[in-house]
Amino acid sequence: MRFFYMALYLVLAPFLGGLLAGLDRKLSARMQGRKGPPLFQPFYDLFKLFNKQAVVVNNVQDFLVVGFLIFIIFTGCLFFFGGDLLLVFFALTLAGIFYMMSACSANSPYSSMGAQRELMQMMAYEPMVLLVAIGFYVSTGSFSVSDIVRSEISNIAYLPGIFFGFLYILTIKLRKSPFDLSTSHHAHQEMVKGVTTEQSGGILALIELSHWYENVFLMGVVGLFIVNADWRSYLVALPVCFLTYFIEILVDNVFARVKWEVMLKSAWVVTLIAGVINLLILNLI
Amino acid sequence: MSSTSKSPWLLHYDGSSCNGCDIEVLACLTPVYDVERFGVINTGNPKHADIFLITGGINAQNEKVVRQIYDQMPKPKVVVAVGICACNGGIFKECYNILGGVDKVIPVDIYVPGCAARPEAIIDGVVQAVALLEKKRSKYKKEA
Numbered sequence: 118m119r120f121f122y123m124a125l126y127l128v129l130a131p132f133l134g135g136l137l138a139g140l141d142r143k144l145s146a147r148m149q150g151r152k153g154p155p156l157f158q159p160f161y162d163l164f165k166l167f168n169k170q171a172v173v174v175n176n177v178q179d180f181l182v183v184g185f186l187i188f189i190i191f192t193g194c195l196f197f198f199g200g201d202l203l204l205v206f207f208a209l210t211l212a213g214i215f216y217m218m219s220a221c222s223a224n225s226p227y228s229s230m231g232a233q234r235e236l237m238q239m240m241a242y243e244p245m246v247l248l249v250a251i252g253f254y255v256s257t258g259s260f261s262v263s264d265i266v267r268s269e270i271s272n273i274a275y276l277p278g279i280f281f282g283f284l285y286i287l288t289i290k291l292r293k294s295p296f297d298l299s300t301s302h303h304a305h306q307e308m309v310k311g312v313t314t315e316q317s318g319g320i321l322a323l324i325e326l327s328h329w330y331e332n333v334f335l336m337g338v339v340g341l342f343i344v345n346a347d348w349r350s351y352l353v354a355l356p357v358c359f360l361t362y363f364i365e366i367l368v369d370n371v372f373a374r375v376k377w378e379v380m381l382k383s384a385w386v387v388t389l390i391a392g393v394i395n396l397l398i399l400n401l402i
Numbered sequence: 403m404s405s406t407s408k409s410p411w412l413l414h415y416d417g418s419s420c421n422g423c424d425i426e427v428l429a430c431l432t433p434v435y436d437v438e439r440f441g442v443i444n445t446g447n448p449k450h451a452d453i454f455l456i457t458g459g460i461n462a463q464n465e466k467v468v469r470q471i472y473d474q475m476p477k478p479k480v481v482v483a484v485g486i487c488a489c490n491g492g493i494f495k496e497c498y499n500i501l502g503g504v505d506k507v508i509p510v511d512i513y514v515p516g517c518a519a520r521p522e523a524i525i526d527g528v529v530q531a532v533a534l535l536e537k538k539r540s541k542y543k544k545e546a
Contacts, residue, residue, distance in 0.1 A: 149433065152436050154440075164405035165409040169452075306446070317449040
């Protein structure tokens with residue numbers, strides 16, 4: 118059964134992630150008073166990119182991008198397999214490092230700046246990601262996802278602060294405004310396209326694909342807060358994931374991009390207040 | 403219709419335009435015209451772009467820039483000259499610093515005249531560019 122979930126993620130995540138991206142663009146356009154592209158637009162973009170010439174900057178970059186894709190898929194597979202949450206998050210960080218290094222390897226000032234900002238983003242969200250794993254451990258006594266989903270009550274009851282903190286850094290992870298510093302899905306960033314400036318054609322398509330896998334995995338983590346031993350909790354988790362994504366799109370459209378200092382400080386303050394206090398209370402009771 | 407014609411990404415470069423055409427190009431992205439309906443994105447990155455939209459004539463300073471941007475774009479690519487200045491130099495044609503239209507430097511595929519070119523005309527130009535992009539793609543596929 119666990120292998121079945123893993124295979125399901127492997128096959129369905131690109132479709133789900135692509136649809137999420139399409140929904141994102143449609144909703145964003147609606148919020149801006151536009152009609153917006155078709156729902157399947159991200160798939161058209163992906164196929165087009167695969168059909169284009171890939172201007173190879175250096176071979177190391179291609180290797181690093183493929184590494185990013187593989188480790189994102191590994192992260193998601195391990196999560197839906199019901200593996201160790203700590204290992205899942207470490208694999209996610211490793212994938213992030215691959216992504217950052219792929220931008221570093223190019224000899225362009227824009228992609229180097231993007232890589233530096235990507236590092237800043239990782240610094241901002243990494244403590245909270247670790248707190249999520251620790252929070253689940255304190256509340257259920259296990260790091261294993263397969264144990265966490267079998268808890269009596271939904272873990273959000275014990276971890277409301279950590280859930281809020283995770284939502285906060287999710288904006289960074291999904292590369293949404295106000296924290297889309299390293300690269301943005303919207304046109305005209307102050308440094309061209311940041312991290313993905315030097316990537317083109319099929320290589321850029323692989324990055325898009327990795328992001329879709331990553332987004333589905335992140336929605337899985339949101340769902341993990343909701344699900345419990347009762348099968349009906351899964352029916353609640355699904356709308357919660359969609360609502361979370363909708364709020365992220367809304368935030369994306371409402372806020373302007375902030376400077377990295379604001380991002381780092383606010384993310385750490387939220388981690389400290391919401392995350393650590395939640396953990397302290399949990400330890401006291 | 404293949405995916406290429408459904409997802410044309412633009413790169414907009416201002417040569418020595420008076421900004422009239424540039425404003426009209428940007429007007430295409432606003433809710434009134436909303437070119438994103440056709441999957442058009444204004445990328446601002448030559449390495450992601452399919453269509454090179456260029457406004458204003460070529461002068462001695464931007465000649466190299468235009469050539470470099472064109473070279474950086476991955477194949478298949480299409481160049482659209484927007485506005486009469488980009489087509490042949492327009493009213494600036496006789497100026498000492500103007501070399502002429504965009505086709506003095508790089509091969510132009512679609513000419514969109516007008517001063518300034520209307521958003522409807524620009525969208526029409528882009529639609530024709532998309533059709534040409536499709537042709538170039540099949541040619542590129544055969545070569546590859």
